[in-house]
Amino acid sequence: MDAAFTAEQDEIRRTLRDLLAQHSGPGEVRAAVRTAEGHDPALWRRLAQELGLPGLALPEEYGGAGCTATELALACEETGRALLPSPLLATAVLAAPLIAALGTPAQRAELLPRIADGALTAALAVPGGSMAAALGLTADNRAVAWAGGGRSGGVQARLGDGRWRLYGEAGRVLDGHSAGLLLVAAHTGGYPRSRTLLFLVPAEAEGLTRTRLTSMDETRPLARVELRDTPAELLGPDEAANVCGALAATGRTAAAVLAAEAVGAAAGALARTVAYVKEREQFGRAIGSFQAVKHRLADLYVRVEAARSAAYHAAWDPAAGPLALAQALEAARTVAGEAVQLHGGIGFTWEHEAHLYVKRAAGDELLFGPVHRLRDHAAGQAGLFGDVTADGPVHGVAV
Numbered sequence: 001m002d003a004a005f006t007a008e009q010d011e012i013r014r015t016l017r018d019l020l021a022q023h024s025g026p027g028e029v030r031a032a033v034r035t036a037e038g039h040d041p042a043l044w045r046r047l048a049q050e051l052g053l054p055g056l057a058l059p060e061e062y063g064g065a066g067c068t069a070t071e072l073a074l075a076c077e078e079t080g081r082a083l084l085p086s087p088l089l090a091t092a093v094l095a096a097p098l099i100a101a102l103g104t105p106a107q108r109a110e111l112l113p114r115i116a117d118g119a120l121t122a123a124l125a126v127p128g129g130s131m132a133a134a135l136g137l138t139a140d141n142r143a144v145a146w147a148g149g150g151r152s153g154g155v156q157a158r159l160g161d162g163r164w165r166l167y168g169e170a171g172r173v174l175d176g177h178s179a180g181l182l183l184v185a186a187h188t189g190g191y192p193r194s195r196t197l198l199f200l201v202p203a204e205a206e207g208l209t210r211t212r213l214t215s216m217d218e219t220r221p222l223a224r225v226e227l228r229d230t231p232a233e234l235l236g237p238d239e240a241a242n243v244c245g246a247l248a249a250t251g252r253t254a255a256a257v258l259a260a261e262a263v264g265a266a267a268g269a270l271a272r273t274v275a276y277v278k279e280r281e282q283f284g285r286a287i288g289s290f291q292a293v294k295h296r297l298a299d300l301y302v303r304v305e306a307a308r309s310a311a312y313h314a315a316w317d318p319a320a321g322p323l324a325l326a327q328a329l330e331a332a333r334t335v336a337g338e339a340v341q342l343h344g345g346i347g348f349t350w351e352h353e354a355h356l357y358v359k360r361a362a363g364d365e366l367l368f369g370p371v372h373r374l375r376d377h378a379a380g381q382a383g384l385f386g387d388v389t390a391d392g393p394v395h396g397v398a399v
Helices: 007-023 026-033 041-049 069-081 088-102 105-116 243-279 291-316 318-342 344-348 354-368 371-381
Strands: 122-125 155-160 163-174 181-188 195-202 208-212 222-234
Touching: 007 041, 007 069, 069 088, 069 243, 069 291, 088 105, 088 122, 088 163, 088 181, 088 243, 122 163, 163 181, 163 195, 181 222, 195 243, 243 291, 243 318, 243 354, 291 318, 318 344, 318 354, 318 371, 344 354
Parallel strands: 122 181, 155 181
Antiparallel strands: 155 163, 163 222, 181 195, 195 222, 208 222
């Protein structure tokens, strides 16, 4: 395995870092999250049209760049470093792969080129706010009722007069208030044969109400989506689609990309902290020259580099995505907390950018974790807690 990046991959990283350094500083981030969209539309258009970020991992036949998850992860590492508020994660990492995997040829031809050029944004609406379970990151999405179930709960779909209609509610939908297209997970088939399918719901659909919620991390806008007899289009040719399998496959790749993004955020917080301790003086010396501070920063550097290695490996092998995500989220949480401490009194103020990193770390763990569940599910899938031979412990009980 050659772990070196190609010249094209290095160019993606360099170009995006330079652009975001000019247009996505702390002031620009605060201004962007207060817009109606929750991001800067002008910057998003530039990222889409000049750099092709939404279509980076889409096939060339649909207007994409035909790259892999590695290039998308490298791009998201840079957006994470800048804490960029954008629909990139919801659109390109969660929604587009599901459309590509399950959509009919007509649906792919209609939607993916518009996603690739940035004209259309999309969001995955999962009932109950259980995104991590739906993506198979913290549980087997075939075995848990993450989308509600039975005759009530979640979102229900019924077919009548040749058209599907949806009724229900989904909370904590990432970028759900501004997305031009919603992918809604809904139950159909009644209680005995209930199954979950994905449906396409345009933003202007009748009976659709979207409410932006107050979220801990303003750079991750969340919304409540309500559907009242809303017309929808089934994603795919028929009801036989393996929705849970497609969600799990998307979840593994999304975990790798999210891990890279969390590493970028951790690296950004660490870089700002290192710059600060070189300037802040006590007793006539920069506090960065004190041995205790050097040790703390060295520990943080090791955490970030270890998480980066795990994220890069997961980008090459998405099966390692959930574990890499757990390590990256833990690193981001630790680095952000230490950044506040090492900035001293100024780090606790709302005006300082240190708290933005803390909120990003905490918010991502709430959305896609928590860390211990990511690791527990990965360990269960690896069989670490399963039955062993009769001569040894049973059900993973150590002796």
